[in-house]
Amino acid sequence: MQRLTRRSFGRGLGALAAAAPAAVPRFAIAQAQPRVVIVGGGAGGATVASYLKRSAPNIHVTLIERNAQFTTCFFSNLYIGGFRTLESLTHSYVELKSRGINVINDVVVDVDTARKNVTLISGVRIPYDRLVLSPGIDMRFDTIDGYTRDAAQTMPHAWRGGEQTVLLKRQLEEMPDGGVVIMAAPPNPFRCPPGPYERACMIAHFLKTRKPRSKLIIFDPKRAISKQAVFLDAFKKYYPGIIEFHLSNEIDDFRVVSVDAATRTVVTKSGSRVRANVANIVPAQKAGGIAYRAGCVEGDWCPIVPETFQSTLAPDVFVIGDSAVATDMPKSAFSANSQGKVVANHLAHTLAEKEIFPARVRNTCWSLLAPNDSAKVGANYVVGTGSNGRKMLMPTDSFVSQPDDEASERRENYEESLGWYSGMTMDMFGTPA
Numbered sequence: 450m451q452r453l454t455r456r457s458f459g460r461g462l463g464a465l466a467a468a469a470p471a472a473v474p475r476f477a478i479a480q481a482q483p484r485v486v487i488v489g490g491g492a493g494g495a496t497v498a499s500y501l502k503r504s505a506p507n508i509h510v511t512l513i514e515r516n517a518q519f520t521t522c523f524f525s526n527l528y529i530g531g532f533r534t535l536e537s538l539t540h541s542y543v544e545l546k547s548r549g550i551n552v553i554n555d556v557v558v559d560v561d562t563a564r565k566n567v568t569l570i571s572g573v574r575i576p577y578d579r580l581v582l583s584p585g586i587d588m589r590f591d592t593i594d595g596y597t598r599d600a601a602q603t604m605p606h607a608w609r610g611g612e613q614t615v616l617l618k619r620q621l622e623e624m625p626d627g628g629v630v631i632m633a634a635p636p637n638p639f640r641c642p643p644g645p646y647e648r649a650c651m652i653a654h655f656l657k658t659r660k661p662r663s664k665l666i667i668f669d670p671k672r673a674i675s676k677q678a679v680f681l682d683a684f685k686k687y688y689p690g691i692i693e694f695h696l697s698n699e700i701d702d703f704r705v706v707s708v709d710a711a712t713r714t715v716v717t718k719s720g721s722r723v724r725a726n727v728a729n730i731v732p733a734q735k736a737g738g739i740a741y742r743a744g745c746v747e748g749d750w751c752p753i754v755p756e757t758f759q760s761t762l763a764p765d766v767f768v769i770g771d772s773a774v775a776t777d778m779p780k781s782a783f784s785a786n787s788q789g790k791v792v793a794n795h796l797a798h799t800l801a802e803k804e805i806f807p808a809r810v811r812n813t814c815w816s817l818l819a820p821n822d823s824a825k826v827g828a829n830y831v832v833g834t835g836s837n838g839r840k841m842l843m844p845t846d847s848f849v850s851q852p853d854d855e856a857s858e859r860r861e862n863y864e865e866s867l868g869w870y871s872g873m874t875m876d877m878f879g880t881p882a
């Protein structure tokens with residue numbers, strides 16, 4: 450991994466559409482209006498809908514999303530830290546509808562890949578020629594003793610946008626000064642690798658400015674984390690006496706093994722037992738439930754063909770975003786958006802004979818450490834052959850912030866992240882953030 454320089458970052462941005470994918474079969478469906486159904490109107494799904502309708506207006510695009518409004522997980526840590534309002538993170542599908550996309554706010558409960566249709570909770574069946582799944586994640590409630598869906602109402606994971614994030618913030622606001630906040634970080638792989646540590650900074654910023662006698666204890670099952678040097682530096686520089694970080698090592702395993710929601714008590718494998726005022730428990734994760742119904746899951750995630758994101762398990766189904774095994778690509782909104790563009794382009798080409806633009810997928814994750822201090826990590830990804838002989842997405846031109854970066858560079862990173870959020874949500878919903 451490269452140290453971040455402005456030159457290396459610029460080079461990455463410019464390379465968005467540059468690598469050659471494997472040969473794509475050229476055939477068009479023999480019907481006037483091919484039907485593409487997309488399940489999940491988040492970072493991946495909304496991007497596919499928006500790009501596909503724009504590039505191939507004759508394709509009938511249906512986007513099925515559980516919620517009428519989408520509150521982003523990305524930037525939700527900034528809401529916890531007091532840097533964003535919830536309203537600024539909440540978006541509607543009105544503009545996508547006005548562009549001719551058939552947006553249905555409902556839940557898909559089943560997928561029949563043989564008959565090529567999806568079933569809504571009402572029993573209505575919707576046929577497709579191609580199906581795109583971008584359902585995000587589900588929590589693995591079977592991994593921490595006592596951590597159930599009900600317990601999450603007392604000890605929020607806040608790892609999905611909206612309700613859970615609001616609950617965590619409210620608990621922080623209501624706790625006494627001098628209280629204890631516990632965060633259980635998830636094991637790999639999980640949505641947004643730097644997310645727990647940006648959240649730690651944002652919770653600590655809130656405590657420092659509003660409840661300075663309080664403490665945040667982090668229990669982590671991992672031995673190393675994303676942007677580790679930068680986060681450790683930020684914890685020491687901005688939040689001494691507030692953040693207590695327990696990363697696992699060969700002697701101590703700090704995975705949270707059980708919780709008691711009634712007393713908000715957390716127990717780790719290494720034997721620590723702490724009672725908290727606020728407990729933010731982020732468990733292990735898996736592909737969104739509907740991917741299981743579609744028969745696309747192996748283990749906890751969905752294997753895909755890395756050039757096209759086609760499922761290797763179900764015909765005419767594409768899986769993008771957090772549910773997919775995009776090998777080295779982190780599970781992020783940036784990744785999901787970039788994968789969504791690849792799939793939209795592939796579908797426009799194969800269903801409507803539009804030109805194919807060879808695309809290189811890319812990721813960048815920014816993390817706000819303190820006011821005007823943001824660190825970033827990222828890379829481009831190209832299809833290569835892994836050590837197991839399988840094709841996979843591999844990073845090139847990777848970069849990462851360093852503890853001794855200039856303050857001006859960190860401030861620029863922050864401004865860049867604001868620009869990314871606006872561009873990203875414009876891409877997804879067609880309206881400015």
Ligand SMILES: Cc1cc2nc3c(=O)[nH]c(=O)nc-3n(C[C@H](O)[C@H](O)[C@H](O)COP(=O)(O)OP(=O)(O)OC[C@H]3O[C@@H](n4cnc5c(N)ncnc54)[C@H](O)[C@@H]3O)c2cc1C
Nearest residue numbers: 489491492493515522523557584585641770771781782783
């Ligand atoms: C705290 C936090 C901070 C983050 N910060 C960043 C960041 O700074 N940058 C970044 O790039 N990423 C960030 N992320 C990660 C990012 O939010 C996810 O990686 C991204 O949203 C994944 O996109 P997706 O399309 O796979 O899933 P989602 O965006 O979650 O969309 C899935 C959608 O599918 C819908 N759905 C699921 N099943 C069904 C069904 N059966 N029927 C109908 N609808 C269904 C859901 O309601 C949901 O709206 C962060 C995540 C967290 C938790």
